Amino acid sequence: MTQVTQFLYGRADAWPLAGPKFLHNQLTESLRIFHIFVCHNIDPTSHRTDFKESRAQFLYHLASGHRIDLGEHIFHFIVDLASQYASDRSPMFLCLISALCLADGVPLLPYEEPESPEPPITKRTLGNPVARRAADNPAPLPAAETDRLLRQIFTQLSDQGRVLNSIQRTQLAMQRTVDHMRIEIDSLKESNNTLRGGQRTINFTYDDVNHRMLQFAQRLDDIYTVVSQPSAPSTPHHGSIPDDPSDHP
Missing domain, CATH: 1.20.5 (Single alpha-helices involved in coiled-coils or other helix-helix interfaces)
Known part of the structure:
Protein backbone atom coordinates (compact mmCIF):
# COMPACT_ATOMS: atom_id res chain seq x y z
CA MET A 1 0.00 0.00 0.00
CA THR A 2 2.98 2.31 0.38
CA GLN A 3 3.60 2.32 -3.39
CA VAL A 4 -0.11 2.74 -4.13
CA THR A 5 -0.48 5.65 -1.72
CA GLN A 6 2.63 7.43 -2.96
CA PHE A 7 1.38 7.09 -6.54
CA LEU A 8 -2.13 8.37 -5.75
CA TYR A 9 -1.10 11.23 -3.46
CA GLY A 10 2.12 12.12 -5.24
CA ARG A 11 4.07 12.33 -1.98
CA ALA A 12 6.76 10.12 -0.51
CA ASP A 13 5.40 10.52 3.03
CA ALA A 14 1.76 9.72 2.14
CA TRP A 15 1.76 6.33 3.90
CA PRO A 16 0.51 5.62 6.48
CA LEU A 17 -2.72 7.50 6.01
CA ALA A 18 -3.91 10.10 8.49
CA GLY A 19 -7.30 8.37 8.67
CA PRO A 20 -8.97 5.04 7.87
CA LYS A 21 -9.74 5.89 4.21
CA PHE A 22 -8.24 7.59 1.16
CA LEU A 23 -9.41 11.15 0.50
CA HIS A 24 -10.42 12.41 -2.95
CA ASN A 25 -9.09 15.92 -2.35
CA GLN A 26 -5.65 14.52 -1.47
CA LEU A 27 -5.18 12.88 -4.88
CA THR A 28 -3.03 14.52 -7.51
CA GLU A 29 -4.88 16.80 -9.92
CA SER A 30 -4.87 14.32 -12.81
CA LEU A 31 -5.96 11.44 -10.56
CA ARG A 32 -8.82 13.53 -9.14
CA ILE A 33 -10.16 13.97 -12.69
CA PHE A 34 -9.61 10.28 -13.42
CA HIS A 35 -11.39 9.34 -10.19
CA ILE A 36 -14.44 11.32 -11.32
CA PHE A 37 -14.52 9.30 -14.55
CA VAL A 38 -14.21 6.07 -12.57
CA CYS A 39 -17.04 7.05 -10.19
CA HIS A 40 -19.40 7.95 -13.07
CA ASN A 41 -18.58 5.45 -15.78
CA ILE A 42 -16.46 2.54 -14.57
CA ASP A 43 -17.39 1.98 -10.92
CA PRO A 44 -20.57 4.05 -10.39
CA THR A 45 -20.99 5.66 -6.99
CA SER A 46 -22.29 8.98 -5.71
CA HIS A 47 -19.83 9.06 -2.82
CA ARG A 48 -16.44 10.37 -3.89
CA THR A 49 -15.08 12.20 -0.87
CA ASP A 50 -13.31 9.11 0.49
CA PHE A 51 -12.82 5.47 -0.48
CA LYS A 52 -11.32 2.23 0.80
CA GLU A 53 -8.10 0.40 -0.11
CA SER A 54 -9.85 -1.80 -2.70
CA ARG A 55 -10.83 1.24 -4.80
CA ALA A 56 -7.37 2.73 -4.28
CA GLN A 57 -5.74 -0.41 -5.68
CA PHE A 58 -8.22 -0.39 -8.57
CA LEU A 59 -7.34 3.24 -9.38
CA TYR A 60 -3.65 2.46 -9.15
CA HIS A 61 -3.87 -0.46 -11.61
CA LEU A 62 -5.97 1.51 -14.11
CA ALA A 63 -3.94 4.73 -13.95
CA SER A 64 -0.51 3.09 -13.95
CA GLY A 65 -1.27 0.90 -16.98
CA HIS A 66 -1.12 -2.46 -15.21
CA ARG A 67 -3.08 -5.36 -16.65
CA ILE A 68 -6.31 -6.17 -14.83
CA ASP A 69 -8.79 -9.00 -15.22
CA LEU A 70 -11.84 -6.84 -15.83
CA GLY A 71 -14.24 -9.78 -15.93
CA GLU A 72 -13.10 -11.04 -12.53
CA HIS A 73 -13.29 -7.53 -11.10
CA ILE A 74 -16.85 -7.08 -12.39
CA PHE A 75 -17.80 -10.51 -11.03
CA HIS A 76 -16.51 -9.73 -7.52
CA PHE A 77 -18.20 -6.34 -7.68
CA ILE A 78 -21.58 -7.93 -8.50
CA VAL A 79 -21.16 -10.52 -5.73
CA ASP A 80 -20.28 -7.80 -3.22
CA LEU A 81 -23.20 -5.65 -4.39
CA ALA A 82 -25.63 -8.57 -4.07
CA SER A 83 -24.47 -9.28 -0.51
CA GLN A 84 -25.31 -5.73 0.63
CA TYR A 85 -28.73 -4.94 2.09
CA ALA A 86 -30.72 -2.21 0.36
CA SER A 87 -27.71 -0.84 -1.50
CA ASP A 88 -28.34 2.04 -3.91
CA ARG A 89 -25.13 1.47 -5.89
CA SER A 90 -25.30 0.64 -9.59
CA PRO A 91 -23.30 -2.15 -11.21
CA MET A 92 -20.26 -1.05 -13.17
CA PHE A 93 -20.15 -1.19 -16.96
CA LEU A 94 -23.92 -1.57 -17.35
CA CYS A 95 -23.78 -1.11 -21.10
CA LEU A 96 -20.98 -3.66 -21.45
CA ILE A 97 -22.78 -6.20 -19.25
CA SER A 98 -26.03 -5.71 -21.14
CA ALA A 99 -24.29 -6.10 -24.50
CA LEU A 100 -22.50 -9.26 -23.37
CA CYS A 101 -25.76 -10.73 -22.07
CA LEU A 102 -27.55 -9.95 -25.35
CA ALA A 103 -24.64 -11.33 -27.36
CA ASP A 104 -24.76 -14.53 -25.32
CA GLY A 105 -28.49 -14.88 -25.95
CA VAL A 106 -29.77 -13.99 -22.50
CA PRO A 107 -33.41 -13.00 -23.04
CA LEU A 108 -34.84 -9.78 -21.66
CA LEU A 109 -37.57 -9.96 -19.04
CA PRO A 110 -41.00 -8.67 -20.05
CA TYR A 111 -40.72 -5.51 -17.96
CA GLU A 112 -37.19 -4.69 -19.09
CA GLU A 113 -36.95 -1.95 -21.67
CA PRO A 114 -33.90 -0.39 -23.22
CA GLU A 115 -33.06 2.97 -21.71
CA SER A 116 -30.95 5.70 -23.14
CA PRO A 117 -27.94 6.11 -20.88
CA GLU A 118 -27.55 9.36 -19.02
CA PRO A 119 -24.43 11.38 -19.70
CA PRO A 120 -21.86 10.20 -17.13
CA ILE A 121 -20.19 13.59 -16.83
CA THR A 122 -22.07 16.85 -17.01
CA LYS A 123 -21.28 20.48 -16.40
CA ARG A 124 -22.49 20.11 -12.82
CA THR A 125 -20.04 17.26 -12.27
CA LEU A 126 -17.10 19.53 -13.01
CA GLY A 127 -18.67 22.68 -11.55
CA ASN A 128 -19.43 21.33 -8.07
CA PRO A 129 -15.77 20.92 -7.02
CA VAL A 130 -15.04 24.45 -8.25
CA ALA A 131 -17.97 25.82 -6.24
CA ARG A 132 -16.83 23.94 -3.13
CA ARG A 133 -13.29 25.27 -3.48
CA ALA A 134 -14.66 28.80 -3.90
CA ALA A 135 -16.73 28.37 -0.74
CA ASP A 136 -13.70 27.09 1.17
CA ASN A 137 -11.53 29.98 -0.08
CA PRO A 138 -13.71 33.12 -0.17
CA ALA A 139 -12.56 36.13 -2.14
CA PRO A 140 -10.59 38.74 -0.17
CA LEU A 141 -12.51 41.70 1.18
CA PRO A 142 -12.07 45.15 -0.37
CA ALA A 143 -9.54 47.46 1.27
CA ALA A 144 -12.24 49.78 2.64
CA GLU A 145 -14.11 46.87 4.22
CA THR A 146 -10.86 45.54 5.67
CA ASP A 147 -10.05 48.95 7.20
CA ARG A 148 -13.55 49.19 8.66
CA ASP A 222 -14.24 35.89 117.83
CA ILE A 223 -13.89 39.23 119.65
CA TYR A 224 -17.65 39.57 120.03
CA THR A 225 -17.84 36.06 121.44
CA VAL A 226 -15.16 36.80 124.01
CA VAL A 227 -16.72 40.12 125.03
CA SER A 228 -20.22 38.75 125.39
CA GLN A 229 -19.20 35.93 127.79
CA PRO A 230 -20.06 36.63 131.65
CA SER A 231 -17.02 37.26 133.90
CA ALA A 232 -16.38 34.89 137.03
CA PRO A 233 -16.62 36.32 140.73
CA SER A 234 -13.30 37.49 142.07
CA THR A 235 -11.75 35.69 145.15
CA PRO A 236 -10.09 37.90 147.77
CA HIS A 237 -6.43 37.50 147.95
CA HIS A 238 -4.58 36.69 151.14
CA GLY A 239 -3.69 39.83 153.05
CA SER A 240 -6.22 41.99 151.34
CA ILE A 241 -8.45 44.34 153.30
CA PRO A 242 -12.02 43.05 153.53
CA ASP A 243 -14.88 45.27 152.72
CA ASP A 244 -16.36 47.34 155.54
CA PRO A 245 -19.75 45.91 156.54
CA SER A 246 -20.94 49.36 157.13
CA ASP A 247 -20.50 50.09 153.54
CA HIS A 248 -23.30 47.70 152.77
CA PRO A 249 -26.83 48.50 153.89
Missing part, protein backbone atom coordinates in the same frame (compact mmCIF):
# COMPACT_ATOMS: atom_id res chain seq x y z
CA LEU A 149 -13.25 45.75 10.25
CA LEU A 150 -9.80 46.58 11.62
CA ARG A 151 -11.09 49.82 13.17
CA GLN A 152 -14.04 47.95 14.65
CA ILE A 153 -11.75 45.29 16.11
CA PHE A 154 -9.38 47.95 17.48
CA THR A 155 -12.29 49.82 19.08
CA GLN A 156 -13.57 46.64 20.70
CA LEU A 157 -10.10 45.79 21.97
CA SER A 158 -9.70 49.31 23.39
CA ASP A 159 -13.07 49.09 25.17
CA GLN A 160 -12.17 45.70 26.55
CA GLY A 161 -8.80 47.07 27.71
CA ARG A 162 -10.49 49.91 29.59
CA VAL A 163 -12.92 47.51 31.21
CA LEU A 164 -10.03 45.26 32.18
CA ASN A 165 -8.12 48.18 33.73
CA SER A 166 -11.22 49.19 35.70
CA ILE A 167 -11.61 45.64 36.97
CA GLN A 168 -7.94 45.54 37.98
CA ARG A 169 -8.26 48.83 39.88
CA THR A 170 -11.36 47.57 41.64
CA GLN A 171 -9.58 44.36 42.59
CA LEU A 172 -6.62 46.36 43.95
CA ALA A 173 -8.93 48.57 46.06
CA MET A 174 -10.74 45.50 47.38
CA GLN A 175 -7.41 43.90 48.26
CA ARG A 176 -6.36 47.00 50.17
CA THR A 177 -9.69 47.01 52.02
CA VAL A 178 -9.26 43.35 52.91
CA ASP A 179 -5.71 44.00 54.17
CA HIS A 180 -6.95 46.92 56.31
CA MET A 181 -9.73 44.76 57.73
CA ARG A 182 -7.21 42.07 58.59
CA ILE A 183 -5.11 44.62 60.47
CA GLU A 184 -8.20 45.82 62.36
CA ILE A 185 -9.15 42.24 63.23
CA ASP A 186 -5.64 41.52 64.52
CA SER A 187 -5.80 44.71 66.62
CA LEU A 188 -9.18 43.71 68.04
CA LYS A 189 -7.83 40.27 68.88
CA GLU A 190 -4.88 41.82 70.71
CA SER A 191 -7.20 44.20 72.61
CA ASN A 192 -9.43 41.29 73.52
CA ASN A 193 -6.47 39.36 74.85
CA THR A 194 -5.41 42.41 76.91
CA LEU A 195 -8.93 42.78 78.32
CA ARG A 196 -8.99 39.12 79.22
CA GLY A 197 -5.68 39.51 81.06
CA GLY A 198 -7.00 42.55 82.96
CA GLN A 199 -10.19 40.71 83.80
CA ARG A 200 -8.19 37.83 85.24
CA THR A 201 -6.16 40.32 87.36
CA ILE A 202 -9.36 42.02 88.62
CA ASN A 203 -10.89 38.66 89.47
CA PHE A 204 -7.78 37.66 91.42
CA THR A 205 -7.76 40.98 93.36
CA TYR A 206 -11.48 40.68 94.09
CA ASP A 207 -11.03 37.15 95.41
CA ASP A 208 -8.14 38.29 97.62
CA VAL A 209 -10.22 41.17 99.08
CA ASN A 210 -13.11 38.79 99.77
CA HIS A 211 -10.74 36.41 101.51
CA ARG A 212 -9.34 39.19 103.69
CA MET A 213 -12.83 40.46 104.54
CA LEU A 214 -13.88 36.96 105.56
CA GLN A 215 -10.83 36.70 107.80
CA PHE A 216 -11.63 40.12 109.33
CA ALA A 217 -15.27 39.13 109.90
CA GLN A 218 -14.12 35.92 111.56
CA ARG A 219 -11.89 37.88 113.90
CA LEU A 220 -14.77 40.25 114.75
CA ASP A 221 -16.94 37.25 115.56
